[in-house]
Amino acid sequence: MTLETATLLVSCPDQQGLVAKIANFIYSNGGNIIHADHHTDLEAGLFLSRIEWQLQGFNLPKNLIGAAFSAIALPLKAQWKLHFSQTIPRIAIWVSKQDHCLYDLLWRIQAKELKADIELIISNHPNLEPIAEQFGIKYHYFPINKENKQDQENKEIELLKNNNIDLVVLAKYMQVLSPNFIAQFPNIINIHHSFLPAFVGAKPYHQAYSRGVKIIGATAHYVTQDLDAGPIIEQDVVKISHRDTVKDLIRKGKDLERVVLARGVRLHLQHRVLVYGNKTVVFT
Amino acid sequence: MTLETATLLVSCPDQQGLVAKIANFIYSNGGNIIHADHHTDLEAGLFLSRIEWQLQGFNLPKNLIGAAFSAIALPLKAQWKLHFSQTIPRIAIWVSKQDHCLYDLLWRIQAKELKADIELIISNHPNLEPIAEQFGIKYHYFPINKENKQDQENKEIELLKNNNIDLVVLAKYMQVLSPNFIAQFPNIINIHHSFLPAFVGAKPYHQAYSRGVKIIGATAHYVTQDLDAGPIIEQDVVKISHRDTVKDLIRKGKDLERVVLARGVRLHLQHRVLVYGNKTVVFT
Amino acid sequence: MTLETATLLVSCPDQQGLVAKIANFIYSNGGNIIHADHHTDLEAGLFLSRIEWQLQGFNLPKNLIGAAFSAIALPLKAQWKLHFSQTIPRIAIWVSKQDHCLYDLLWRIQAKELKADIELIISNHPNLEPIAEQFGIKYHYFPINKENKQDQENKEIELLKNNNIDLVVLAKYMQVLSPNFIAQFPNIINIHHSFLPAFVGAKPYHQAYSRGVKIIGATAHYVTQDLDAGPIIEQDVVKISHRDTVKDLIRKGKDLERVVLARGVRLHLQHRVLVYGNKTVVFT
C-alpha cells in the first residue's frame, strides 16, 4: 500500500536559505521527504519549489500543517498550496462530439493511471451520452447558442460548485468559454490540437495542411482569458508527410491529443505544475 | 563505383496512365529504374513524380533525353526537370556571425555526405573568414546597411551568376533578402530557428522562452518573397523544460539547425523535392 | 463516398521494365492509379511494389483481375497478392489480462479508423469478458497449461477457421504460441513491449529498468517460430529518466504499445506491408 503524503508547492522571491528553511520544516517535524525539486527563474527573481513527504511519523496533524507552514511562508512572502495524497480531486470533463479524449480519460481513471473521480460530463451536444452511461457517469447536456450562452454558463458554474469540482478538463470541447466563466472557475485544462503558438484558433489541422508543415503537434494548457494563450503544461509532436491528407492529420493528431491531454492532467493531479506569469514549472 | 543516373521530376494535371507513360519512356529506351515515387494531390488535381534510372545501357544520349521527354510531357501539360548525377551542383553559402551551420556543411561536403561544390561563402560580416581559409574557400564580405543594400545585392547577384551558382544556402544569414534579389535568384534554402509558423520574425528563441513552450524546433525552407512563409522542406524539434534559459534554447537549437539544414540541402541536392503552390513533396 | 479500389502487392527478382509492365497492366485496362510505390533491395536483388487503383471504369471484372495479372506475373517469377477495398478483413484479438490495447483497438474500429471486423476475442484468462460484452463481441476463454496447450490450440485454430479469420492480433497475449499453431495460422501480429531486439523475452520493462536505459520502446511485428524475432512492422520510443520506476515504465509503455500496435495493424489492413526474408517493406 502507498503511504499518505503531503505536497507543498511554494513560490516566493528568490533569497538565500529557501531550500534549507522548507526542508527544515519537514525534517524538524519528523517528515521523510520523498520528492524535492526546486527551480529559480533568475530573470523573474523567483524561487519555485515542490516538496513531498510521508505523513507517517510526521509530528503535526494534517489540519495544522498549513497553519504551521504559514509562519515560515509569511516572512518569505511566499505563495503556497498544500495537498494531501488521499484527497481525490473531483473532475468534470467537457466534450463536444469527439470521443477519443473522453474514452482515453475514462480508461485511465478506471485503470487507476489517473487518481481522480470523474463526477460529471458536460457537453454542448447530446452525442456522447451513451459513453457516459457505459461508465456510469452523469451526462449534462447544455446546448449553446449566442442567445443562451451566458445563462447556460451560469448553470454550468452552479453545477460545478454544487458538485465541488476541482478541475475542469476540456477534452475537445469545441466552444470558447466566456471571460466571466473563466474568472469564476479558473481551474481549467484544455487540449489544443496544434503545436501552440502555431495555428491558434479554429481548424488547426486544416491550417497545418495548407501551410505544408512536416510536423504537427498538440498542446495541453491552462485556460486563460486569452484564447489559446494560457500557460502550457505539455506538448508533443508527430512527423507527417505530403502523403497525409487533412483526414490523416486529424487521425494522427487524435493519438497526440489523447496522450498529451492525459499527461497534462496527470501532472496537474500530482501537483507537479506551478504557474507563474504565463508559464509553468513542471516538476517531473 | 556508383553508376551515373538521370532523375526526372515531373508535375502535371492528374489523369490516367501517367505512371505507365513515364515508366514506358524509360523502359522502352532500355533504362533500369532504381527509384520511382509518385504522389497525387487530389485536392489540387496534380500528379507529381520522381523517377531515377541508370544511364548505363540507356539508348538515348544524355543531350537528347530532355528533347525526347518533351514529346511526352507536352500533351500532358507537364512541368519537368531533368538532372544527371554526375553534374555536381555549385553552392554559395551565406553566413553572418554564427559558425555552426557553416562548419557542419563544410564537414559534410568534405565527408562526401553532400554531393556539391561550395564555390564561395558570402557574408555581411568579416568574422568567419578564417573558417573559409581553413577549408580553402573564397570569402566575400558584403557589409549591408539601408543605404547600400540594393547595390550590394546587385554585386552579390553578379557574383552568383559569374560563378554559375545553382543554389544559395542561407546558413544563419541574419539579413532579409530583397524581393528583387529573390526574383532574380529564386533558388535559396534558409534555415529558420523555429518550428514555423510558430515564432516568425526576429529572435524566435526569445519568443519561445517568453511563451513558455515545451518544445522548440527548426525549419529548412525555400525562400520566397513572404518572409518565413516559403515552402517547407524539413522540420525537427527537441523537448525543453523550465530549466532551459534562452541561452540553453539557443544551444539546443543550434544542434537542430545544423541537422535540419543539412537534411534540407541534401534532399534538394538529390532532386527529391518538388515545390507546388506553397508546399513541397519530398520523395524520400 | 470512397470508391472501391484494388491493391496489388508484388515482389519478384529485379529486372528492367517492372514498373512499366505493372503500370501498363492497370492503364491498358482503364484503371486510375491512386497509389504506386516501389522498392528495390539491391542486395537481395528483389523488386517490391504496391499499386492501388480505382475499380470504377476498370475494364476487367473483379473476379478476372487475378487471372489476368497472372499472365504478367508468371514470366517475371513474381509473387503477388490482390486485395479489394470492399473486402473487410476479419480479425480475432487475443488478450490476457491487460485491457489497454484491446480497448484501443475496439475504439479505433468503432471510430472507423481501422477498417476491419472484430469477429471474436480469445483469451487465456476470463478477466476481460466484460469489455467484450460492452462492445457486443464474442469472448472465448481458453485456459492454457502445459498439459492442455496442444489441445487448446487445436480448438483455437478450429475457431479461427470456422470464423474465416484473416488476421490474429496478439494485443498483449502473454503466452507463446506453439510452432505448430504458427505453421497452421501464420497471419499474426504481436505487440512486444520493448524496442526489439533489446530486451527479448519476459518482463522487458524490468530488464530496461535494471539496465538503466534512457529510452524505452515498443515493437509491432509478425509472429514467426523464432520468439520475438519476426519481421518488424513498426516501432516507437519514449524517453525515460532515473525518476521512472518499473511501474512508470509500464505506464509509459502502455501508451506506446497502444499506438504502435494500432499503427502496425492499420498498415497491414491497408495492405501496405510486404514481408521478405525476415524484414518488411512498409509502403506509407
Added chain:
Amino acid sequence: MTLETATLLVSCPDQQGLVAKIANFIYSNGGNIIHADHHTDLEAGLFLSRIEWQLQGFNLPKNLIGAAFSAIALPLKAQWKLHFSQTIPRIAIWVSKQDHCLYDLLWRIQAKELKADIELIISNHPNLEPIAEQFGIKYHYFPINKENKQDQENKEIELLKNNNIDLVVLAKYMQVLSPNFIAQFPNIINIHHSFLPAFVGAKPYHQAYSRGVKIIGATAHYVTQDLDAGPIIEQDVVKISHRDTVKDLIRKGKDLERVVLARGVRLHLQHRVLVYGNKTVVFT
C-alpha cells in the same frame, strides 16, 4: 560574467533529514543555492543529490569546504565529490579513423558550449592528425596489435597521467580497452553506435539493417570492464525505413552519435551525472 560556483554530488543510504542537512550546510555558511536536485532510489535504499551554490559571500574558503562537509558526510556514510566551476577539466579525445565526433567536440569546445580543455588526441591510426593540427592540439599515434597492446596501453596511461587528464572521451575509438587500462583510468565516456543493449559488439548498423528495425539509436555510456554494458548517460534515436541502406544508417547514425556524445560529455562536465551500481542519475 558568471560567478564561481561549487557543486556537491552526494550519495548515501536513505534516511530522514538529508535534504535539510545538506541545505543547512550551504545556508549556514552564507551560500546561495542555484541548483538543488535529489533522487531517492527506494529499491536500492539510496539517496542521491546534486547541489550547486555561488561561492561569492560563502564563509568558507574553497580549500576548507571539503573538510567541513566531511564532518556532515561521515555520520551519514555518504560518498561525495566536490567540484568548482573554475576548475576546467582536462580531456583526452581518442579516435580511430572517423572524424565526425572529433570535429563536433572540437567545434563545441571552441564555441564554449563545452567547458573543458582538450589536452591531447590519441589514436590507433594516423589519419586524423591534420584535424588536430588545424586546431593546434597534440596528436599521439599509438598503433595497436595483439603483441603490443599492453605496452601501448601502458604508454597511454602514462601520457594521461603526465598530462593530468581528468576524462577520456572515446569519440569513435574502434578498439576495446583492456580491463587493466580501465582499472587504472576509470573515467572514460564512450559513444556506442546503437541503442544499447540492442546490437552490442561490432558493426551495429549492419546488425540493425539485417534485423530490419525501424529505428536506430546511439548511446553515450561510461566504460566498464563489461563491454558495451557500462552505465548509460544519454541515448537518442532516429527513424529509418526500408529505403535506408547500411550506408544510410551509418550516415544518419553519425548525426546521432555526434549529438548524443556531446550531450553525455556535457552532462559529465557539469557534474550532473551520479553513477551507482550500473546505472546513472542525471540531474538535468
